[in-house]
Amino acid sequence: MTTAPPANDPWQVLDTAGNLRDAPGLPPAADALDLRAAYRDMVLARRVDIEAVALQRQGELGLWPSMLGQEGAQVGAGRALKARDVVFPTYREHAVAWCSGVDPVRLLGLFRGTTLGGWDPRERNFHLYTLVIGAQTLHAVGYAMAVVRDGDVGTGQADRDRAVLVFLGDGALSEGETNEAFVWAAAQHLPVVFFCQNNQWAISAPFSVQSRIPAADRARGFGFPGVRVDGNDVVACHAATRTALANARAGGGPTLIEAVTYRRNPHTTSDDDLRYRTASENDAWAERDPIERLRILLTRSDAGAPARADEAFLAELAREEEALAERLRAGCRALPDPEPGDPFLHTLERMPDDLARQRREHLAFVAAAEGDHR
Numbered sequence: 001m002t003t004a005p006p007a008n009d010p011w012q013v014l015d016t017a018g019n020l021r022d023a024p025g026l027p028p029a030a031d032a033l034d035l036r037a038a039y040r041d042m043v044l045a046r047r048v049d050i051e052a053v054a055l056q057r058q059g060e061l062g063l064w065p066s067m068l069g070q071e072g073a074q075v076g077a078g079r080a081l082k083a084r085d086v087v088f089p090t091y092r093e094h095a096v097a098w099c100s101g102v103d104p105v106r107l108l109g110l111f112r113g114t115t116l117g118g119w120d121p122r123e124r125n126f127h128l129y130t131l132v133i134g135a136q137t138l139h140a141v142g143y144a145m146a147v148v149r150d151g152d153v154g155t156g157q158a159d160r161d162r163a164v165l166v167f168l169g170d171g172a173l174s175e176g177e178t179n180e181a182f183v184w185a186a187a188q189h190l191p192v193v194f195f196c197q198n199n200q201w202a203i204s205a206p207f208s209v210q211s212r213i214p215a216a217d218r219a220r221g222f223g224f225p226g227v228r229v230d231g232n233d234v235v236a237c238h239a240a241t242r243t244a245l246a247n248a249r250a251g252g253g254p255t256l257i258e259a260v261t262y263r264r265n266p267h268t269t270s271d272d273d274l275r276y277r278t279a280s281e282n283d284a285w286a287e288r289d290p291i292e293r294l295r296i297l298l299t300r301s302d303a304g305a306p307a308r309a310d311e312a313f314l315a316e317l318a319r320e321e322e323a324l325a326e327r328l329r330a331g332c333r334a335l336p337d338p339e340p341g342d343p344f345l346h347t348l349e350r351m352p353d354d355l356a357r358q359r360r361e362h363l364a365f366v367a368a369a370e371g372d373h374r
Contacts, residue, residue: 033079033238036309039298040317041079042071042234042291045095047321048104051328056269060332061111065092066265072290073197073259075099076237077165080245084125084162088140091129093167100126105331114335116343134175137194140166141181144190153191154251163248164192171202173218174210186223191248194256195241197231199263204276219256231261232290340366
């Protein structure tokens, strides 16, 4: 049993027919989202996902967690960030990584096994993927504590105030780490926004067996606001995240956003999703596709006004998409194999003598094994 998208009463709504409708209580300047740019982000991020799945099937990646169907939630949230905001992802935020400027080839390295991370979190304020379910919520809360101690919240200075945006799935709501993060964020009134992509399935466990209430309603029990939006509506997700982040930067404390969406591919490429859900359920959600909804809006002419996206725009985007796919395929296969001593170099800032000794022993063992094979 899955949940239908919410009505989005507090926000502007992009409905399934592609109509952009104002709703009561729309936050100021919520229309700041560039819809053409958002469409481009979603299309290209989906192509990254499609190519990664194909590369895994060809044996080039060990695993890939697809985000198909969640592009609207991720791009909407990702484009609400400001330069000094900091992101803590799970392992499925490929479109948020795209919006943050992380090279998608670097995403592939983690799943190819050529790196233990793939990028410097400080370059883009986008932290490494976290595979331990819910652990990133505590990381985000700890970072938000540091933001408060640095005095970078509630100053009213746009170039100083910052917030933390952390992503989680509906399954992470059942983890102790997540609930501890909620308690601490509320008690400390921290500048952190929890963005839950409720994609209906925590691997094979439906949301209905994890909670008897909507995820957003849980926030009230911890003492901070919760907002529920249609996760397939990029405009609503942007408006909700933009408002929550602005509130956090101003010293207003945490917010939980529940973006109701659907994971249309298996949990990962090693999962057989048809063992626990039906193809018809997937088809029903495919009709709510976030990219198609925005495409309808952009290519429609209203009251004699020209469409916002013409054939030239779509053709150029198609060329860009193909070029990206080619770069991903070539870039993945060109990723260098890691050196056997690399994991030791990135464990601690300063390597203690005992770890240095272990590294020497490990390198000697590897060299000896390679000698035996010659």
